[in-house]
Amino acid sequence: MAEFDLIELFRSRCARVRADVTLGIGDDAAVVAVPAGCELVVCTDTLVAGVHFPLHTQAADIGWKALAVNLSDLAAMGATPAWATLALTLPDANRAFVEHFASGFAELAEQHALALIGGDTTRGPLTASVTAFGFVPIGMALRRDGARVGDAVLVTGTMGDAAAGLGCVGEQERDTAIVPSAPESARIALRARLDRPQPRIAVGEMLRGRASACIDVSDGLVADLGHIAAASGVGIEIELARVPASEAFRAAVVADRQSTLQLAGGDDYELAFTIAEADVEAALAALRASGLPTTRIGRVVRGSGVLVLDRDGNPMDLPRRGWEHFT
Amino acid sequence: MAEFDLIELFRSRCARVRADVTLGIGDDAAVVAVPAGCELVVCTDTLVAGVHFPLHTQAADIGWKALAVNLSDLAAMGATPAWATLALTLPDANRAFVEHFASGFAELAEQHALALIGGDTTRGPLTASVTAFGFVPIGMALRRDGARVGDAVLVTGTMGDAAAGLGCVGEQERDTAIVPSAPESARIALRARLDRPQPRIAVGEMLRGRASACIDVSDGLVADLGHIAAASGVGIEIELARVPASEAFRAAVVADRQSTLQLAGGDDYELAFTIAEADVEAALAALRASGLPTTRIGRVVRGSGVLVLDRDGNPMDLPRRGWEHFT
Numbered sequence: 001m002a003e004f005d006l007i008e009l010f011r012s013r014c015a016r017v018r019a020d021v022t023l024g025i026g027d028d029a030a031v032v033a034v035p036a037g038c039e040l041v042v043c044t045d046t047l048v049a050g051v052h053f054p055l056h057t058q059a060a061d062i063g064w065k066a067l068a069v070n071l072s073d074l075a076a077m078g079a080t081p082a083w084a085t086l087a088l089t090l091p092d093a094n095r096a097f098v099e100h101f102a103s104g105f106a107e108l109a110e111q112h113a114l115a116l117i118g119g120d121t122t123r124g125p126l127t128a129s130v131t132a133f134g135f136v137p138i139g140m141a142l143r144r145d146g147a148r149v150g151d152a153v154l155v156t157g158t159m160g161d162a163a164a165g166l167g168c169v170g171e172q173e174r175d176t177a178i179v180p181s182a183p184e185s186a187r188i189a190l191r192a193r194l195d196r197p198q199p200r201i202a203v204g205e206m207l208r209g210r211a212s213a214c215i216d217v218s219d220g221l222v223a224d225l226g227h228i229a230a231a232s233g234v235g236i237e238i239e240l241a242r243v244p245a246s247e248a249f250r251a252a253v254v255a256d257r258q259s260t261l262q263l264a265g266g267d268d269y270e271l272a273f274t275i276a277e278a279d280v281e282a283a284l285a286a287l288r289a290s291g292l293p294t295t296r297i298g299r300v301v302r303g304s305g306v307l308v309l310d311r312d313g314n315p316m317d318l319p320r321r322g323w324e325h326f327t
Numbered sequence: 328m329a330e331f332d333l334i335e336l337f338r339s340r341c342a343r344v345r346a347d348v349t350l351g352i353g354d355d356a357a358v359v360a361v362p363a364g365c366e367l368v369v370c371t372d373t374l375v376a377g378v379h380f381p382l383h384t385q386a387a388d389i390g391w392k393a394l395a396v397n398l399s400d401l402a403a404m405g406a407t408p409a410w411a412t413l414a415l416t417l418p419d420a421n422r423a424f425v426e427h428f429a430s431g432f433a434e435l436a437e438q439h440a441l442a443l444i445g446g447d448t449t450r451g452p453l454t455a456s457v458t459a460f461g462f463v464p465i466g467m468a469l470r471r472d473g474a475r476v477g478d479a480v481l482v483t484g485t486m487g488d489a490a491a492g493l494g495c496v497g498e499q500e501r502d503t504a505i506v507p508s509a510p511e512s513a514r515i516a517l518r519a520r521l522d523r524p525q526p527r528i529a530v531g532e533m534l535r536g537r538a539s540a541c542i543d544v545s546d547g548l549v550a551d552l553g554h555i556a557a558a559s560g561v562g563i564e565i566e567l568a569r570v571p572a573s574e575a576f577r578a579a580v581v582a583d584r585q586s587t588l589q590l591a592g593g594d595d596y597e598l599a600f601t602i603a604e605a606d607v608e609a610a611l612a613a614l615r616a617s618g619l620p621t622t623r624i625g626r627v628v629r630g631s632g633v634l635v636l637d638r639d640g641n642p643m644d645l646p647r648r649g650w651e652h653f654t
Contacts (some may be wrong), residue, residue, distance in 0.1 A: 022366060023468065026558070028403040028543060029370035029461075031468045034361045042444060043356035044412040044458060046453035076355040085371040087414065087456040094395075117369060124375035125451060129414040131371060131458040141350065141358045216355060231353070324581060 006098060006121045013102040014109055014116035019116050020082065030117035032083060038135040041079035045069045048243025050124035054169045059097045061195035062128060063104030069218065070132035071112065071199035072269040076216040078142040078208040079134030081112040083203060086119035089127040101128075112201060140164060142207060142214035142273070147232035149192065151212050151274040151300040153281075156200050156292050158246040159221050164253050165194030177261060181254035186313070189248035197269035202290050207273055212282050213274040220264040220320055224272055225306045230275075237307045238298030240316065263318065274300055333425060333448045337413065340429040341436055341443035347409065348442055355445035359410060365462040368406035372396045376453035380522070381496045386424045388522035389455060390431030396545065397459035398439065398526035399596040403543040405469040405535040406461030408439040408528060413446035416454040469534060469541035474559035474601040478539050480625040481607075483527050483597045483614075485573040486548050490592025491580050494522030504588060509579035516575035525597035529617050532549060534600055537610050541600040547591040549645055551599055552633045559601075565625030567643065568587045574592075590635060590645065601627055 011025040023031040034040045047053055047066050055063075067084060074081050086105070090098070109116065114132075167175035168187040178187075200216075207214055213228045221243065229236045243262050253261055275283055280296065287294045301307075308316045338352045350358040358467050361367045374380055374393050384392075394411060401408050413432070416427070436443065441459075494502035497516040505514075527543075534541055540555045548570065556563045580588055602610055607623065614621045628634075635643045 023470065027471050028400040028541075029368045029406065029459075030630045031404070032367050032369060032461070033465075036363075039358050039360050039366070041356045041358055042410075042412060042458075042460075044414050044447050044456075046414040046416060046446055046449045046456070047418055048449050051450055073355040075610055077357070077358070083369075084367060085458055087371050087373040087458075089373060089375055089454060120373045120456070122373045122375050122454075123378055124454060127416060127449075127454055127456075129371075129373070129447070129454075129456040131369075131412055132412075133369075136358070141356075143350065144354050158496075197421050197651060214355075293463060 004233065009098060010116060013106045013172030016113065018115045021117055024115065024117045030305050032117060033220035035135060037138060039138050039141065040076045041074055041134045041136055041141060041277065043070055043073035044129065044131045045073060046127060046129040054166070057195060059100035063101035064108050064127035064196050067105050067132070068197045068199050068269065070130045071201060072197065072216040074132055074134040075200045075204035075222060076142065076214050076271055078140060078204045078214065079135065079136045080187050081134045083115050083116045083117045083133040083197030085117060085131045087129040088119065088123045089124040089200055091124065091126055091310060105279040115277065124133060130239035136208065139222060141198055142204065142206045142211050144213050144215055144228050144231035145281040147213040147228050147274040147300045149232050149234055149300050149302050151276055152280045152296050153236055153271045153272070153274050154245065154294055154296050155217065155221070155223065156203055156294050157219070157268070158244045158249060159244050159268055159270065159271040160253070160258065160265045161190050161193035162197070162267035163247050164249050165190035168252070170181055177256055177257040178252055186248035186252040190252055194267060197267065199269060200271045200292065203271055203287060203292060206286050206290065210279055211273040211275050214271055216271050217268045217270045218266055220266045220284045221272065222263045222306050222308065227305060229273065229306055235301040235305055235307065236298060237301050237309065239309045241311050242295060242297040244293065329363055336425060337429055337443060337446065340433045342618035343440065343442035345442045348400045348444055348637065349452065349525055351442065351444045359444060359569060362462060364465060366465050366468065368404045368461045368463055370397055370470060371458045372399035372400060373454060373456040381493070385520060386427035387431030390428035391435050391523050393455035393457050394432050394435050394459070395524045395526050395596065397457045398435070398528060399524065399543040399545065400490040400529045402458055402459040402531035402600055403469060403541050405467060405531045405541065406463045406464065408441045408459060408461045409531060410442050410444045410460040412444060412458045414456040415446065415476065416449045416451040418451065418453055423537040427646050440550065448592050449589050467535045469531065471540050471542055471555050471558035473556070474555050474627045476560050476561055476627050477552060478601040478603055478627040479607045479623050480552065480627060481600050481621055482548070482562055482571065483619050484528055484546065484593060484595070485571045485576060485637055486544070486597065487580070487585065487589035487592045488517050488520035488573050488576050489524070489594035490588040491576050492517035495579070504581055504584040505579055506604050513579040517579060524594065527598045527619065530598055530614060530619060533617065537606055538602050541598055544595045544597045544599050545593055547593045548599065549590045550634050555601065556631060556633055562628045562630030562632055562634065563625060564628050564636065566636045568580055569622060569624040571594050571620065571622045
């Protein structure tokens with residue numbers, strides 16, 4: 001199977017007619033146009049087999065997730081997705097694998113009218129590196145460095161599900177964090193959170209002009225709030241009791257492991273953001289319309305770092321920092 | 328060594344203040360602005376260790392080449408480079424390797440005032456995937472599909488050097504294409520062509536509004552001209568005797584292997600382009616000023632595919648198609 005068949009396969013599945021794409025897949029490079037009044041938002045995230053997803057993950061889920069983790073970064077900036085490029089490295093030219101990968105990628109791309117505009121396929125250990133592009137009105141990108149003392153801290157969705165989902169994966173089924181009798185339905189729900197993260201694009205768009213800082217929770221809640229704290233020159237204090245957990249999570253995770261997975265588990269791809277106290281109610285009302293629960297979990301304080309208060313209001317000894325690929 | 332030290336290392340070496348970069352490395356994504364009147368040109372190319380460069384290639388050369396192959400794609404579009412993102416996968420956190428990689432990348436980036444605006448570092452087999460961004464005035468991008476019957480076919484520089492350079496690499500020194508007594512200076516020159524390709528940015532810019540089609544020679548001369556022929560719906564005829572060779576190439580490559588390396592060797596990163604007969608002289612004069620020799624090697628004809636005439640004017644049996652990563 002030649003590289004050119006692969007390119008054609010991706011073109012037929014993942015390209016898309018958009019007025020802002022002058023030249024898509026098939027030349028030395030793509031030619032695109034950014035709308036007047038907008039800035040371009042660009043991010044790159046790579047998934048390596050066995051590092052960022054379990055070996056034997058379904059190809060369609062890998063395709064979905066490779067795009068999703070990037071769209072999550074765009075969401076954290078308040079950007080509207082437009083295009084992506086894909087650098088896919090494959091150990092062999094397995095057509096069925098590539099078709100399923102492309103179908104998972106395409107399924108998410110279609111939800112956001114995103115066009116694949118280029119890429120590269122190479123031979124080597126399975127790696128998918130996506131660069132995603134989106135637009136924000138000039139000056140409206142959400143950043144990490146705008147949190148102010150007194151702001152509220154909120155998160156979308158629930159925390160810890162993906163880490164619990166990882167505990168439910170085949171070979172790791174004896175993971176000590178998972179209740180042996182955990183219902184199959186909970187395992188499936190948690191695994192779906194790991195394999196098919198939902199980038200919170202609509203929430204990010206809604207937070208433009210409202211949130212003072214925003215980040216996606218990919219490294220773990222405390223680690224990612226730590227990035228906001230460091231970039232903004234503030235401290236963040238959150239209450240463990242307020243950190244939202246899903247029903248599946250409560251059913252499947254051993255009680256005394258729940259806080260670790262919620263605070264340090266990576267891969268949830270929810271948004272964590274800060275917002276001025278005076279704007280919280282209006283923002284929550286706007287977000288309620290999105291159907292995605294959003295929860296206030298703490299506040300921005302003077303100082304530095306992240307402090308978590310346990311259910312008795314005492315500062316917790318924090319688990320190790322979140323997901324780091326080089327420690 | 329944490330991922331965040333790597334990010335800081337790249338930021339300190341490869342970021343750059345540009346008025347069109349609102350937000351560079353360090354947030355969930357970069358925020359940039361495309362100048363009014365320009366389209367954005369985007370390409371992605373990945374280098375895998377042992378596939379796209381020999382194992383034991385110097386880290387600085389890998390860094391240079393990872394960017395160079397992408398800038399070559401921008402050159403083929405007539406684009407002016409602006410930004411890049413880097414997805415780097417490393418087997419271990421070797422600081423010296425990363426510093427040298429960054430220095431090679433930065434050396435080329437500086438020549439084009441290019442800013443690294445983001446990226447990702449992950450653990451896994453050594454792979455460098457760069458997405459590069461450039462600008463062209465609206466509607467001026469060079470494409471593969473504009474060659475017309477009667478156009479002249481030209482190439483910059485010399486052909487076959489990188490393939491000969493690969494034959495000079497350590498373990499492969501007994502490569503049968505290389506003359507055993509080849510002078511060390513020739514080996515060094517050829518190896519430099521393999522390891523430090525020079526993207527022909529200035530030539531690409533000069534060809535805007537002049538060339539009818541353009542491509543960079545990465546897969547091999549015949550294969551890449553074949554891409555122009557297929558995209559343009561024409562045939563291309565070239566004369567072997569006109570295909571330019573460097574002195575080092577002539578000195579180091581066994582006589583009866585020269586045509587194969589020149590026609591099918593990949594990785595030269597020169598530009599091959601077509602241009603209306605009436606415009607050839609003016610273009611050659613303009614290109615002469617660039618200091619890079621440009622050679623007319625053939626013409627666009629009716630039909631399809633690429634025909635090579637040997638030194639007696641007879642059609643050659645062509646070697647297998649160029650560099651394909653999946654055959």
